[in-house]
Each structure stands twice: as C-alpha cells, then as structure tokens.
Amino acid sequence: MRLPKFTAIIFAALASVQVAAQPMERVPDRSEGEGPFPVxxxxxxxxxxxxxxxxxxxxxxxxxxxxxxxxxxxxxxxxxxxxxxxxxxxxxxxxxPGFVDTHGHNGDTGKASQPAYGYKLWLAHGVTSVRGLSFYWGPDQPDLSDTRRSAANTITAPRLFPYAAMGDKWEGGAIDSEAQARAWVRWAKAQGYWGIKFFNSLEPAILEAALDEAEQQGLGTVAHLAQPGVQRVNARKAVELGMDGITHFYGHFESLLDNNALPRYPQGYNYSDEQSRFGWVARLADQVVEPGSEEWDEYIDFLVESDVTLSPTFNIYSASRDVMAAKNRDWHARYTLPSLMDFYAPSATNHGSYYKDWSTEDEVAWRKFYRYWFDLTAEFHRRGGRVTAGSDPGYIYQTWGFAYIGELEMLREAGLSPLEVVRAATVAGAREIYEPRGEAPPMGTIxxxxxxxxxxxxxxxxxxxxxxxxxxxxxxxxxxxxxxxxxxxxxxxxxxxxxxxxxxxxxxxxxxxxxxxxx
The missing domain is CATH 2.30.40.10 (Urease, subunit C, domain 1)
Structure with missing residues (x-):
C-alpha cells in the first residue's frame, strides 16, 4: 500500500508500536451480561x-x-x-441513554494486546456506542469482524461503528487522483465501513471528489487537519468542500489567523519532533483574532450555517496543561496496564508521548490555548451547532472509559450546561453517526x-x-x-x-x- 507523503507520516506515528508488536489477540466470546429478556x-x-x-x-x-x-x-x-x-x-x-463516544481507537498490541481491555472499560463507564477513527490501523485488522460480533452480542463490547482513514487498509494503490479517491470510497463502503477519517494530505480537488463520493455512498466524514496540510485545507476550506465533522482543534485556528496567511513557526521547528509540534501548537493562540471579534463571530456563524459537527476531544490534550496531574490519576494504579503506562511515558517514538522536556511555560501556553478553544466550541454550540463527545483514548495518559468521563467534564468546563453535556454524549453523537446514511438513530434517547x-x-x-x-x-x-x-x-x-x-x-x-x- 502506497500512501500520500503526509498520510504516511501520520500513520507511521500512530502505529509506531503496533508495527513491531505481535498480532492482536481475538476478543473472546461473551461470558458477561444477562439477557436480553422477554421483559x-x-x-x-x-x-x-x-x-x-x-x-x-x-x-x-x-x-x-x-x-x-x-x-x-x-x-x-x-x-x-x-x-x-x-x-x-x-x-x-x-x-x-447509553453514551456515544465519537472518537475511539482500540488496536495496539504495545499498549494492550487484548482489545477486550478497552471494550470493557468503555462499557463499565456507560459507553454503549463507539465510532472508531480507526479502531485499528492497517489492513487485515479486526475492525469489521469486531463490529459484526458486537452487533450479534457474541463479544462484550459497545456498538461499533468503524471508519477507515482515507487511503488506509486497501491494496489499490496511492490516492493520487479524483478517480482513485472515488474508487477507494466505494471500496470502503463495500467493505462495510460507516465513514472516513481524513488527514489533510490530499490536494483540494481530490479531497472534494472523495467527499462528494462519500455523500453519494452515505458515508460519514470527519477531519483531523494536521499541520503538514493545513496550508492547503484548513477547517474553513474542508467544510466548504463538504466535510461533515471536524475533530480536535486542528484547522480552526489556522482559519482565524490575524496578521498572516500562514502560521508563524519558530526557529528550529520540526513537525516530526512531537515536543516541537505540540509545544508550538498552543502558541497558535497568540496568532489568531480575538474571541468576540467580527472575524471570530463570522467564522462561528459559517460553521453553524454549514451544519458541521464538532467533536473537540478536549480531554486527550489535557495533560499538556498539567502533565503531573495526568500521570497520577486515581485509576492508573488499578486499571491502567503497565504496558500502557510505559507507552504514556515521555518517548521519542510513541505518538502522543511528547512531553520530553515539558515546562511550566508549555503548560501556561496550553492553558491560554484552551481558553480560546473552549470559547470557540461553546459559542458554536450556543448558536445552534452540534457538539459531540469523543475521547480518543490510549494516548497521553487517557485510559479508555475514564477518558470519556474526563471529556464530559471538560465539555462542562468549556461552558455547556450539565444537560447539554448529556445531550452531546447521547443523541448528538447518535445523530452524527446516522445522519450521513439518511437515517434517524435507533439510540441516543430514552x-x-x-x-x-x-x-x-x-x-x-x-x-x-x-x-x-x-x-x-x-x-x-x-x-x-x-x-x-x-x-x-x-x-x-x-x-x-x-x-x-x-x-x-x-x-x-x-x-x-x-x-x-x-x-
């Protein structure tokens, strides 16, 4: 499989441990749970x-x-x-209602060789549905078989809604043309995937073709607009091209730059060095227009009018503002695998373990960044935009299940009321998953x-x-x-x-x- 350059970089980072690890263990047949009952x-x-x-x-x-x-x-x-x-x-x-996690992963033998670990933690925290972005990276992984087994309740797992990353999992060649993009989308639909996760490595015309084909096929689309491609496709451009959802913060601030057309990177910046990447990104808050300004409000109105969904995943980056607190959470000693704690520790290779020399200045910068990010999300929600709850677990001291409840707390911190948080965690997530298919969700409300x-x-x-x-x-x-x-x-x-x-x-x-x- 040959991938576009920046997609390959991202896949390599996300799969850095899995590449050298043993194959994933098969989830055992279900022995837990009682029912269903006639009444x-x-x-x-x-x-x-x-x-x-x-x-x-x-x-x-x-x-x-x-x-x-x-x-x-x-x-x-x-x-x-x-x-x-x-x-x-x-x-x-x-x-x-059972909670819906709109941003899940569950496949890395270097963290947890048995996927039941994550599935049980999700269920133990009330999460009954998970959208995988992706559950597993690369071909020949059990995304689809786990989905079928969960639907049949032969494994102990939430409902699984598998997305594939654009260009991943197939052997049909590089996504280097509009025709190839459309072919891959049709292939993903035929395999049984529910949607597509995009990293912005595609040329805009190719991305537009993929998004158009996804809409025709009833597949959902969501974007992680990483820095290597954001100069071509920021969040505004992605939404203009037809993207259904934006996850994380990527692309928003690059759509709101104050005095420059491109972000200003510091001397010595290297995207491949994750401390450089994540330490710098918080400083992006110093380069954007002020919250409440005319440009800020116009952008939020644009997002609302475009009917895009935001799944901010606030919690996955929360260690950036207090890494000592994150690594000493109440649950780590009893419920976080030692192999997972090893992965979380500062590392030159493990994706997300970027705080190799994390300083007070880095944390202060992230706290300011969160104020801007919270404000954007809360105002988008106040004006009628849909916000959902996604945890992106398995990175940065965020263990399955616990991370999801942490995300609910951070949605509350951002300004959503408790009832609004519950709605984001239930029916809003259900609608985000089912609307691309033109279907009302069968879950999400009682x-x-x-x-x-x-x-x-x-x-x-x-x-x-x-x-x-x-x-x-x-x-x-x-x-x-x-x-x-x-x-x-x-x-x-x-x-x-x-x-x-x-x-x-x-x-x-x-x-x-x-x-x-x-x-």
Whole structure:
C-alpha cells in the first residue's frame, strides 16, 4: 500500500508500536451480561432522557428484547411486572441513554494486546456506542469482524461503528487522483465501513471528489487537519468542500489567523519532533483574532450555517496543561496496564508521548490555548451547532472509559450546561453517526421504540459528573467522619443485555494484575 507523503507520516506515528508488536489477540466470546429478556424492567429511577429535557421520576422503563416498549411514571402495572424476567431496582439512581463516544481507537498490541481491555472499560463507564477513527490501523485488522460480533452480542463490547482513514487498509494503490479517491470510497463502503477519517494530505480537488463520493455512498466524514496540510485545507476550506465533522482543534485556528496567511513557526521547528509540534501548537493562540471579534463571530456563524459537527476531544490534550496531574490519576494504579503506562511515558517514538522536556511555560501556553478553544466550541454550540463527545483514548495518559468521563467534564468546563453535556454524549453523537446514511438513530434517547441502550448510576450526574468515573467520587461523610467513595456506573445495558459495571472493572483489574505478575 502506497500512501500520500503526509498520510504516511501520520500513520507511521500512530502505529509506531503496533508495527513491531505481535498480532492482536481475538476478543473472546461473551461470558458477561444477562439477557436480553422477554421483559426487563428498570424500576424506580429518575430519568434523564437525552434530548435536553429535565430529569423526571421515578419511572419504570419496560424493555422487551432489545427495545424500550413502555415508560411508566411510578410503577409498571402488576401484570407487566409479573412477566418480567428481571427487575433492576434502581431506586435512588439515575438512568440515562447509553453514551456515544465519537472518537475511539482500540488496536495496539504495545499498549494492550487484548482489545477486550478497552471494550470493557468503555462499557463499565456507560459507553454503549463507539465510532472508531480507526479502531485499528492497517489492513487485515479486526475492525469489521469486531463490529459484526458486537452487533450479534457474541463479544462484550459497545456498538461499533468503524471508519477507515482515507487511503488506509486497501491494496489499490496511492490516492493520487479524483478517480482513485472515488474508487477507494466505494471500496470502503463495500467493505462495510460507516465513514472516513481524513488527514489533510490530499490536494483540494481530490479531497472534494472523495467527499462528494462519500455523500453519494452515505458515508460519514470527519477531519483531523494536521499541520503538514493545513496550508492547503484548513477547517474553513474542508467544510466548504463538504466535510461533515471536524475533530480536535486542528484547522480552526489556522482559519482565524490575524496578521498572516500562514502560521508563524519558530526557529528550529520540526513537525516530526512531537515536543516541537505540540509545544508550538498552543502558541497558535497568540496568532489568531480575538474571541468576540467580527472575524471570530463570522467564522462561528459559517460553521453553524454549514451544519458541521464538532467533536473537540478536549480531554486527550489535557495533560499538556498539567502533565503531573495526568500521570497520577486515581485509576492508573488499578486499571491502567503497565504496558500502557510505559507507552504514556515521555518517548521519542510513541505518538502522543511528547512531553520530553515539558515546562511550566508549555503548560501556561496550553492553558491560554484552551481558553480560546473552549470559547470557540461553546459559542458554536450556543448558536445552534452540534457538539459531540469523543475521547480518543490510549494516548497521553487517557485510559479508555475514564477518558470519556474526563471529556464530559471538560465539555462542562468549556461552558455547556450539565444537560447539554448529556445531550452531546447521547443523541448528538447518535445523530452524527446516522445522519450521513439518511437515517434517524435507533439510540441516543430514552423513548418507546428505541434500542435499550442505557446507563444506570447512583446519584445524579447532573449535580456531579464525577459520579460517572469507574473509581467513583471521593467525599467526606459528615455524619460518620469517614472518607467514602460514591457513584460509579452500576449497570450498563446494551441491546437489552444487563452488564454489571463493577464486575467489568474487576475483570480489567485482573488483566492489570496478571501483567504485573508476568513482569
């Protein structure tokens, strides 16, 4: 497979460990979860149904097979309860739609040789759907087989929606013409991919042809507009050409430069040196127009009017503003594999492990960068733009599942209200995945007829999103004087199958302990 130059550079970075590692292990057949049941009732919970409506409850939610068939204020009728194969007692708890992670990866033997590690962590945090960008890099990987096995519920995994990176996975030659771009898109559709992730390595005319073909084929499109190609295609240009979504921050600030047509790079800058790349990118905030200026507002209006979706993935870069905090998160000791901690450590080769000599000045620059990035995203959302929640896990001290809840907290920090955060995490993500196909999503809200994808958590996450972390929330009990852990997802329901979230976390903890023992 021959790739365009800059695409090849990016693929090489992302797959740097996997290239030399052993083949991915096969995900074992499912042994966890109970159901689906002819009748399942989630009883007594307060409900946050996902569209933005306020909580209501208590309710009884009736599920038959994998579909919600009734929602009763108070208790379900006795005759319905008598038919239930299982009643989940959720009194004092909150039930929400299953979460949708719009930016997932899960394939690198140097980090975690068993993909079930990531899948179980996602489910343990209430994530019932994941869009893979990509799940695995390169040909002959189990993106599609994992997708089919998850759809059949023969593995313990969220719903999987595989995207392929443009030009990856096939043997049809370089993407160097409009005809080749269209051929690759048709090939990806025929293989079973749901969409395409673009790095901006293509000439604009070739990119436009690929985007046009993707629209015809009903494939979603999302862009990571990396610096090597942003001089040709920034976020404004990509959206003009027909891009459905922009992930990360790339391309936005290059669309808002104040006094220059191109970014100003410092002496000695080298994109291939990731400390140089990521240390510099935060300084881009010093080169753009001011938030609230006429140019800033015009750009946000353009994005909203173009109906593009933003999946900012704030959390994946959060170590840049406090690396010591990131490497000492509560969950690392028990739930992060030693091999993953090795990958996270400063490295000259591992993608994202770029803080080889990370300074206070770097962190201060990133904190300013986040203020601008938060402002852009929140204002886009306030004006009607769609924002979704993506975690991009497995890099920069961001472990699966935990990283997703961190993203929800950062959406809140950016300015979305708690209800808006839940909407971003549920129906907004579902719509981003299904709209390119011209279909209404079958999940994302708690409604009669929708798929039974649900998350049940003690307490009210609108009051405290930390309740969603697998490690729970630490607080002082004023009555007993004891420090206690509260929260943590109790049950995740996917397709009517009830998963015990703490049991999934215990499975992960055993994987970690086994690797420690083997070392």
């Amino acid at each position: 399942l009732i989630i009883s007594g919970a307060n409900m946050i149904e996902g569209s933005g409506a306020p909580p209501t409850g208590p309710v009884d939610i009736v599920v038959e097979g994998n579909r919600i068939t009734a929602i009763h204020g108070g208790s379900a009728p006795d005759e319905v309860r008598a038919r239930a194969g299982r009643i989940v007692d959720a009194q004092g708890m909150t039930v929400l 409604q009669v007829g929708k798929l039974a994808d649900l998350v049940i958590v003690p307490g009210n996450p609108l009051d405290n999103l930390k309740l969603l972390y697998g490690t729970g929330h630490t607080r002082l009990n004023y009555d007993s004087g004891e420090i206690e852990q509260v929260g943590g997802v109790r049950w995740t329901i996917k397709d009517g199958i009830v998963y015990d979230a703490p049991a999934l976390l215990e499975d992960v903890a055993q994987m970690v302990e086994a690797q420690k023992a083997a070392r």
